[in-house]
Amino acid sequence: MNTAKSGFDLAVIGSGSAAFAAAIAATNQGKRVVMVERGTAGGTCVNVGCVPSKALLAAAEARHGALAAGRFPGLTAAEVPVGFPDLIGGKDALVAQLRAEKYTDLADGYGWEIVHGTAAFTGTTDAPALDVALNDGGNSRIEAAHYLIATGSAPWAPPVPGLEDAGYLTSTTAMELDVLPESMVVVGGNAVGLELAQLFARLGTRVSVVEALDRLAPFEEPEVSAAFEEVFTGEGIAVHTGAALAAVRRDEPGYTLTVSGGAPAELRAEQLLIATGRRPVTAGLNLDTVGVKTGARGEVVVDDYLRTSNERIWAAGDVAGGPQFVYVAAAQGSLAADNALAGAGRTLDYTALPRVTFTSPAIAAVGMTDAQVAEAGIRCDYRTLPLQYVPRALANRDTRGLVKLVADADTGRVLGVHVIADGAGEIITAATYAITAGMTVAQLAHAWVPYLTMAEALKLAAQTFTADVAKLSCCAG
Known part of the structure; x- marks a missing residue:
């Protein structure tokens, strides 16, 4: 059965964070919206990304806390058995709850329709439309004044001999296992790989991490990478950096990996998880038909206002090739809707965009590295504070970590943390x-901070620019 839908102000392809933010912004303007989703509504974050991974990480941390209780005098480490199928089932229940509360029920409440099918552009540059192959059969033609591409990204694997034939886990399928593996190799030492490596290791899997670059968390400050490698090795996770995956074989017991540089020539494991990044999802959209340009990684090329090379088509979120964070996708979705439908002419400032890797301890950063400051031609000054000088860390009996402040040496303005x-x-x-407020190191050093909080580390790090914190009394006074 073929149907036609027209008269929409905005047609959105995708149903993740960017898509929902745009649809909400549009309906709040009184506009008519339709959304097309080929799979499960809600996108990456709630279904296979942030929510399920953080739920499982929290469970793994609870187990690790029991095993690490012996660091406190008077407590004894305790072994906590893992009921892995129940753990996965609990994760799935939470995902279903949040998918309903934050996505599908919201669409019903705001009153826009979600069409379940696969969309592709048709028509011409001047008169674009969407052909939708409906999941329940038939086709639908959708016409709108403006279109938003919000199809997100998907896990990407490098072209390694034998990898496709052997098969492998991704960040999605790893969280769908029904049996906890005895051993696992994680290829990729950035945020996703680090989180999942620690998650499985803390549940009892023997884990090795292989990273092609020369350190874990290779895009963070070198001090952070070094401290984090100590965390992993301290928890029994084998780390192989400067190691490239060269070939993969699979037999009944598991995988044999050939690795060049930085590791034994061969690694064996029951499971293989590839966490080497994500690529925008644009295949099959027929973007050429309507004059929408894409970049080298398949990303939709947009201007600062998130308009594509077709003035009626916009893109937001991972598919637009920017920072792959759900909060960026949401901000871009709202912006795209405002610019498309209200001529707002808004842009986003990413200068103070924070990022967090949800390991334990966690890795977080905002602003510039000291190398970036120097490259920008700014005279740089920085200090690094080990957590052994932070009272809260001492009370927690866990001083693994540090805080590094990067500043303009001439003005004292904080440029990176x-x-x-x-x-x-x-x-x-x-x-x-x-950073957003343009604070200086001196202002940060004299700001009010509650005692025995981890946030006090920020103030103490600022004080290291002018004082020896080892000689300070309590309360970072």
Whole structure:
């Protein structure tokens, strides 16, 4: 059965964070919206990304806390058995709850329709439309004044001999296993790989991490990478950096990996997880038909206003090739809707965009590295504070980590903050506000901070520019 739908102000392809933010912004303007989703509504974050991974990480951390209780005098480490199928089932229940509360029920409440099918552009540059192959059969033609591409990204694997034939886990399928593996090799030492490696290791899997670049967390400050490698090795996770995956074989017991440089020539494991990044999802959209340009990685090329090379078509979120964070996607979705439908002419400032890797301790950063400051021609000054000087870390009996402050040496203005610590996400939020406000190191050093919080590390790090914190009394006074 073929149907036609027209008269929409905005047609959105995708149903993740960018898509929903745009649809909400549009309906709040009184506009008529339709959304097309080929799979499960809600996009990456709630279904296979942030929500399920953080739920499982929290469970793994609870188990690890029991095993690490012996660091406190008077407590004894305790072994906590893992009921892995129940753990996955609990994760799935939480995902279903949040998918309903934050996505499908919201669409019903705001009153826009979600069409379940696969969309592709048709028509011409001047008169674009969508052909939708409906999931339940038939086709539908959708016409709108403006279109938003919000199809997100998907896990990407490098072209390694034998990899496709052998098969492998991705960040999605790893969280759908029904049996906890005895051993696993994680290829990729950035955020996703680090989170999943620690997750499985803390549940009892023997884990090795292989990273092609010369350090874990290779895009963070070198001090952060070094501190984090100590965390992993301290928890029994084998780390192989400067190691490229060269070939993969699979037999009944598991995988044999050939690795060049930085590791034994061969690694064996029951499971193989590839966490080497994500690529925008644009295949099959027929973008050429309507004059929408794409970049080298398949990303939709947009201007600062998120308009594509077709003035009626916009893109937001991972598919537009920017920072792959759900909060960026949401901000871009709202912006695209405002610009398309209200001529708002808005742009986004990414200067103080924070990021967090949700390991334990967590890694977080905002602003520039010292190398970036120097490259920008700014005279740089920086200090690094180990957590052994932070009272809260001492009370927690866990001083793994540090805070690094990067500043303009001439003005004292804070330009970057880099943290590895429990609560790093909360610390970096305060740092984000400080950078946004243009605060100096001196202002940060004299700001009010509650005693025995991890956020006090930010103030103490600022004080290291003018004092020896080892000689200070309590309360970072």
